[in-house]
Amino acid sequence: MRHADRNPDVDQLTLTDVLAALSDPLRVGLVRLLADGEEFNFGEFDAPVAKSTLSHHLKVLNAAGLTWRREEGTRCFIRLRREDIDARFPHLLDTVLAAADRDDVGNHVTTPGAAC
Amino acid sequence: MRHADRNPDVDQLTLTDVLAALSDPLRVGLVRLLADGEEFNFGEFDAPVAKSTLSHHLKVLNAAGLTWRREEGTRCFIRLRREDIDARFPHLLDTVLAAADRDDVGNHVTTPGAAC
DNA sequence: TTCGAAGTTCGGTGAACATCGAACAACCTA
DNA sequence: TAGGTTGTTCGATGTTCACCGAACTTCGAA
Numbered sequence: 707m708r709h710a711d712r713n714p715d716v717d718q719l720t721l722t723d724v725l726a727a728l729s730d731p732l733r734v735g736l737v738r739l740l741a742d743g744e745e746f747n748f749g750e751f752d753a754p755v756a757k758s759t760l761s762h763h764l765k766v767l768n769a770a771g772l773t774w775r776r777e778e779g780t781r782c783f784i785r786l787r788r789e790d791i792d793a794r795f796p797h798l799l800d801t802v803l804a805a806a807d808r809d810d811v812g813n814h815v816t817t818p819g820a821a822c
Numbered sequence: 823m824r825h826a827d828r829n830p831d832v833d834q835l836t837l838t839d840v841l842a843a844l845s846d847p848l849r850v851g852l853v854r855l856l857a858d859g860e861e862f863n864f865g866e867f868d869a870p871v872a873k874s875t876l877s878h879h880l881k882v883l884n885a886a887g888l889t890w891r892r893e894e895g896t897r898c899f900i901r902l903r904r905e906d907i908d909a910r911f912p913h914l915l916d917t918v919l920a921a922a923d924r925d926d927v928g929n930h931v932t933t934p935g936a937a938c
Numbered sequence: 939t940t941c942g943a944a945g946t947t948c949g950g951t952g953a954a955c956a957t958c959g960a961a962c963a964a965c966c967t968a
Numbered sequence: 969t970a971g972g973t974t975g976t977t978c979g980a981t982g983t984t985c986a987c988c989g990a991a992c993t994t995c996g997a998a
Contacts (some may be wrong), residue, residue, distance in 0.1 A: 721927055722850065725842075730838065730955095740953090756958055766955095794921075795921045798917050805911045841969070848986090851959060864944075873944090874945090875987050878946095897944065
């Protein structure tokens with residue numbers, strides 16, 4: 707796998723980068739799945755795109771500071787970086803998630819674990 | 823001047839379009855100036871870009887449903903569409919504006935009327 | 939009616955982005 | 969060590985974006 711730098715520092719996060727990361731329905735869908743704090747494995751995401759595309763979107767979320775990533779062997783685990791985002795941009799994530807839930811944004815991104 | 827359709831319908835607004843519109847520092851700067859509800863004239867905005875670029879950014883904000891526009895002769899007046907945005911995406915604008923104020927996003931966009 | 943002011947639109951450019959399939963690297967397991 | 973699994977990276981492609989200057993349209997004023 708081998709990675710470049712990931713998991714940017716809290717004070718490097720910018721509002722516009724976060725909003726840009728959240729301006730794609732697929733990425734919003736990913737964030738919604740991650741919203742309850744559970745850690746997900748790359749392979750658990752079921753999105754209608756190639757795995758290279760999924761990898762790209764997860765990289766964007768990580769670069770914006772929205773997710774933590776952790777590697778274990780060849781596996782890659784992703785978790786929402788809620789504490790830092792909440793500290794840096796209070797209520798932003800809650801507000802966006804609430805709106806996304808109401809409009810069902812990114813509903814084409816699922817996970818086998820989720821019922822329905 | 824002559825315009826194509828503007829001022830989109832409330833229920834046409836999408837979360838991702840709004841977030842995309844707010845993912846540019848210059849546009850956030852514009853929204854911050856508009857935040858108190860005051861109506862501004864195109865020419866009153868002082869941004870370090872060509873007027874065609876400013877026109878473009880204002881069009882993006884309008885297309886996303888963030889602003890109202892009104893024409894009077896050759897003049898074009900812009901006002902924040904707060905009621906509709908608040909109704910459609912509760913607290914989103916407040917949250918983003920608060921974060922933008924704290925980080926002073928888009929501070930390169932000013933207006934002659936503003937002191938300092 | 940002639941001129942200037944106010945914005946929009948057009949054409950072009952370089953950068954960024956979403957997307958894919960193929961190749962690759964790292965790891966685990968048989 | 970030979971294969972399979974896992975996810976990243978690498979071109980390549982087509983789209984969108986920010987940006988500019990120039991041309992244009994509309995209007996008001998002299």
